[in-house]
Amino acid sequence: MTQITNHMPTKELQALDAAHHMHPFTADAELAKKGARIITRGKGVYLNDSEGNEILDAMAGLWCVNLGYGRKDLAQVAARQMEELCYYNTFFQTSHVPAIALAAKIAELAPGDLNHVFYAGSGSEANDTNIRLVRRYWDVKGKPEKKVIIARKNGYHGSTMGGGSLGGMTGIWEQGGLPIPDITHIDQPYWYGEGGDMDRDEFGLMRARALETEIERIGADKVAAFIGEPVQGAGGVIIPPATYWPEIQRICEKHNVLLIADEVITGFGRTGNWFGSNTLGIKPHIMTIAKGLSSGYAPIGGSVVCDEIAATVGGAGDFNHGYTYSGHPVAAAVALRNLEIMEEESILDHVRNVAHPYLYERWKALEDHPLVGEAVLVGLMGSIAMTPDKKTRAAFASEAGTVGYRCRERCFANNLVMRHVGDRMIISPPLVIKPEEIDVFIKRATKSLDETYASLKADGLLTAA
Numbered sequence: 001m002t003q004i005t006n007h008m009p010t011k012e013l014q015a016l017d018a019a020h021h022m023h024p025f026t027a028d029a030e031l032a033k034k035g036a037r038i039i040t041r042g043k044g045v046y047l048n049d050s051e052g053n054e055i056l057d058a059m060a061g062l063w064c065v066n067l068g069y070g071r072k073d074l075a076q077v078a079a080r081q082m083e084e085l086c087y088y089n090t091f092f093q094t095s096h097v098p099a100i101a102l103a104a105k106i107a108e109l110a111p112g113d114l115n116h117v118f119y120a121g122s123g124s125e126a127n128d129t130n131i132r133l134v135r136r137y138w139d140v141k142g143k144p145e146k147k148v149i150i151a152r153k154n155g156y157h158g159s160t161m162g163g164g165s166l167g168g169m170t171g172i173w174e175q176g177g178l179p180i181p182d183i184t185h186i187d188q189p190y191w192y193g194e195g196g197d198m199d200r201d202e203f204g205l206m207r208a209r210a211l212e213t214e215i216e217r218i219g220a221d222k223v224a225a226f227i228g229e230p231v232q233g234a235g236g237v238i239i240p241p242a243t244y245w246p247e248i249q250r251i252c253e254k255h256n257v258l259l260i261a262d263e264v265i266t267g268f269g270r271t272g273n274w275f276g277s278n279t280l281g282i283k284p285h286i287m288t289i290a291k292g293l294s295s296g297y298a299p300i301g302g303s304v305v306c307d308e309i310a311a312t313v314g315g316a317g318d319f320n321h322g323y324t325y326s327g328h329p330v331a332a333a334v335a336l337r338n339l340e341i342m343e344e345e346s347i348l349d350h351v352r353n354v355a356h357p358y359l360y361e362r363w364k365a366l367e368d369h370p371l372v373g374e375a376v377l378v379g380l381m382g383s384i385a386m387t388p389d390k391k392t393r394a395a396f397a398s399e400a401g402t403v404g405y406r407c408r409e410r411c412f413a414n415n416l417v418m419r420h421v422g423d424r425m426i427i428s429p430p431l432v433i434k435p436e437e438i439d440v441f442i443k444r445a446t447k448s449l450d451e452t453y454a455s456l457k458a459d460g461l462l463t464a465a
């Protein structure tokens with residue numbers, strides 16, 4: 001067989017890709033017609049593709065490459081760990097230094113008494129673990145009927161059977177009989193899209209109180225936990241009104257319902273603090289982590305668990321759950337080094353004092369663009385809502401996502417990775433992004449918005465629903 005390398009012509013790579021590779025969340029037959037974009041290398045905030053383009057990645061991969069691409073120090077740690085101990089498991093009363101050291105480090109960084117880590121290979125797996133953990137917890141407490149988990153419409157918690165069920169994406173549910181039993185969903189705190197004439201804070205309270213209504217409908221004695229992302233990511237970077245989380249917290253405490261903060265995106269500096277829970281003032285019993293934990297250099301995730309749950313579940317015989325790669329030594333060593341680098345290079349300070357303020361000013365200024373209804377940013381995750389009518393915050397008459405898709409295509413053409421969710425554009429650049437790179441980003445984003453606007457105008461698509 002010929003060796004497949006970066007030096008092969010793009011067309012040949014695309015043909016092989018189409019012939020053998022099934023892509024996540026993709027219509028493969030459609031993709032085969034035009035061919036996938038082939039990414040060949042990355043350095044800092046930039047990617048290169050097989051056509052020689054240099055692309056600014058304002059999504060940090062999939063919200064994960066927080067330290068930027070191409071760090072030799074992380075590669076060296078992986079190589080060293082592979083030579084020393086490439087693999088061993090953490091089942092059957094064994095452990096190893098990378099898993100121990102990383103767990104201790106996460107416990108040090110995590111808020112409150114979240115002192116215990118159950119490792120997974122990804123965010124989806126970790127959320128599957130959370131379902132098992134909270135149900136087991138209430139079982140051991142003598143309340144086996146307390147097993148319903150309440151989550152949110154348009155939340156995202158992964159795409160396994162458990163993660164996809166916790167998530168509130170109907171496109172996922174329709175394919176494979178989800179959600180699994182005993183998971184229900186309440187409305188999201190999306191003021192811009194769903195708040196109508198209501199005041200932002202009033203709306204936040206109303207959407208939080210939907211949790212109380214749902215708990216009362218089901219019966220508090222049957223509800224195990226509530227799960228939410230501090231800031232919804234894949235749902236469109238939706239920053240909840242300030243009233244939302246304190247009310248959710250109050251309701252969970254009142255009804256003895258565990259609170260799970262899914263920090264897969266918001267963890268490890270994304271919002272300007274170690275965790276989104278710090279930024280939003282949430283006190284969770286469990287946090288889901290992945291992505292930024294290793295800056296995406298190795299697949300790793302986990303559940304960070306409070307003392308009470310860890311002691312209860314751990315004190316009641318075997319917890320019959322785990323993955324071959326729970327605490328994988330190479331991934332754990334890379335993640336630990338990633339966290340050390342974040343401290344050594346004061347990445348949180350950079351986000352708070354340099355990158356966020358600089359980007360915020362330029363991002364907000366996009367609200368002057370005729371297409372942009374709002375531009376929001378917390379730390380380094382942000383979004384803009386595109387609208388045909390800024391006053392009424394109206395949706396477009398075209399099918400949701402038509403405009404967003406057009407804008408993403410323009411971004412692609414302008415060597416910028418900026419994603420769309422419906423007709424919102426979303427960003428999550430590497431946390432190390434520098435002011436001059438933010439300038440390049442804003443320039444390309446503005447050009448893409450201008451071109452999108454012109455094309456919508458030309459096609460008569462600037463009408464409200």
Ligand code: PXG
Pocket residue numbers: 062121122123124125127156157158159163229233234262263264265288290291301
């Ligand atoms: N929770 C949250 C909050 C996430 O954002 C997961 C769990 C699942 O993690 P894994 O590692 O199993 O993928 C995620 C993942 C997108 C996109 O296009 C977002 C995610 C994954 C893939 C694509 O926005 N988030």
